[in-house]
Amino acid sequence: MPIQHLKLYHYPASRSARTKWMLHEVVGDAFDVEKVDLYGAVQYSPEFLRLNPNHSVPVLEITWDDGTVQYMLESAAMVAFLADAFPDADLAPSPDASPERADYLQMLHFGSTWMDMTLWQIRAHEHVLPEAERDPRMVARYRKKFSEEIEPQLAARLERAPFVCGQKFTAADCIVGQTVLWARGYGLCRAEVFKRYMSLVSKRPAFGAAFSDLREFVLDATQQPLSARFTG
Template structure:
């Protein structure tokens, strides 16, 4: 049995999982689960993942969801080396910290802005939510001070995860130019992450278009 990725292109975490597959050169069967159409609630998918979220990955008898868990699993099992997820405990701890920052801080602050627009009928963005996201991007700028990538000199799954998250809000129209380290890093990621345009930018653009279509003018 091969690897199957249950995927929704507008979802940043889902795009992270697909980008890691691309970075590792894996042959993956991608099955689209349309969250906008609530396909994640279909009984056959709920049987695979009772939490009914994407991305979900099946690899033989192993089923995993949560994009950062999927990313680390794929590198641990299929990576030709440990460059994307270092085995050195100190280096890995930094990668893990950045992944946890994305999962616990950056992406939730992006979601707090976009989810109510997409699904709850809100057309304006609360100023506190804007400030909260700006704070998170500011932290990224500090992480990158003196570093080429989020966890040091090399591209890792932390960069892939954070780039997928950040690309979503940039596609909505968020301006990151005030954060010079982040802007330079993001431009570098778009060129150096394998399959970036196909596996990430197209879906980010779909997400951005969906959010912008529901926002009142001048919100971003």
């Protein structure tokens, strides 16, 4: 069933940026964006909770050609879906079973789970939770885990090839590239191999479009309405 229209509920430099990047890769600017004021805790409003009971972005609204409206809530699922929905963009191996497809899916989900989970614990305990609820031991543990377990795996791949799945840019780079950018903002992924990787992916026009609102991002959320409503 062909897609009639796409709309992204988004906040700058959040997980929705990876979906925004992917949308620019496959449809250019032919989609709508609605900014969700996460720091103002709009995501906890009854209106938004009807879209996403997980009170987060991204939300991808898909209007199909028959007028049916569907909402996707998981960023990795959105990125994988868009890659397969727009095969002419050539951003994913064929859905047929193959070593290339298996590796691509592994890295796409590695970025959105293992990397993301570790970085989110660091961010939550450094810049989102109220001071009394932060755990410095948690931060130290996950910083160590990221630098000693995650970075070496990525670095080994990027020493062998320019992109995470080899010689070609894929949708997996929209996930991993966004998480590497996030990590670098927290003093991680500082080795030359990551600098080279980010220099390469940031030259893509879709990257520039996706992160054109980066300056709107505010690091510390503790003085915002979000802090009183935050549940993780």
